[in-house]
Amino acid sequence: MLTRAGNLSLCFAFFLGCLLLAPSGAKAQPVEGCDQRVQEAQEAKSTVRTATDVNVTEEHIEKPDSTMATTCFNFLSGINASGAASGGGGIFSGDFISASPSGNAGGVRATIQDALQTFYTAYMDAMGADSGLVDYTQTALSNNPACTETADLWTQVKQGGVEQGVPMATITDLINGTMPGGANTDYTKNWGIESGTDNNFSNFATKLGAQPPAFQPAYLPTNGFCQDLITAGVTGACP
Secondary structure, X not given: OHHHHOHHHHHHHHHHHHXXXXXXXXXXXXXXXXXXXXXXXXXXXXXXHHHHHHHHHHHHOOEOOOHHHHOOHHXXXXXXXXXXXXXXXXXXXXXXXXXXXXXXXXXXXXXXHHHHHHHHHHHOOEHHHHHOOOOXXXXXXXXXXXXXXXXXXXXXXXXXXXXXXXXXXXXXXXXXXXXXXXXXXXXXXXXXXXHHHOOHHHHHHHHHHOOOOOOOOOOOOOOOHHHHHHHXXXXXXXX
C-alpha cells in the first residue's frame, strides 16, 4: 500500500531532481509524466476525503430550521383566514379555510398547504426535523394559537450542546469503506450515500489497486553520483 501511494511523491521527486540536480550547463533529459492511473487514484482519494469532511461538518453544524415551521405558520394562517370572531375571514362573507368559500374552490387552504409542504422538504436535515420536535408534517390551516415548536427546539439546543457522534475516518476506513464506530445520524446517513449511491469508497479502492508498481532504479554499489542520476532517469549523460 505504501509503495503504491508513493508513486505521486516519487514523480514529484524526479521533477525536483531535474531542476536541482542536473549538472550546470548540461541540458537535462525530459522526464516522462506520471502514469494516468496514479492521477486517477489521487482524484478518487480526494473525493472520499472531501465527502468525509462533509459528514463531519454536517454533524457538527446543524442546518437552521424553517421559521415558518417553528412559528407554526399554518396555525397563524388558519387564524387569519378563519371566519371566527378573531379571524380575518369574518370581515368578509365567510372564512377562507373551508373547501369552497365564496365560490372559490379551496380558498387559500390548498394554496398555502401545498406551498408549505413543498417548502418544508428543504429542511429535512435541520435539528428540529431530525429530533421530531418541530412538526414538518403539519401544514393544514387551523384556528389554533398554541405553538410550542420554538420553545421545544430551544430546549433541544440547550440539552444537546456540542453535537456528539463525529468520528474521524482513517485512511484504512476510506479504502475499505468501513464507517468508523460511534457515528451519529447525519454522519451515518451521508456515509451511506457515499458508499451505496455514489460508490466513492469502492471506486477509491479500485483505482488504488490499479496503480502501477513504483519505479525502482537498479542502483549498483560501484556507481558514482552522476551514474545514479542517469539510472534514475534524471539526466542522460554525465558532463
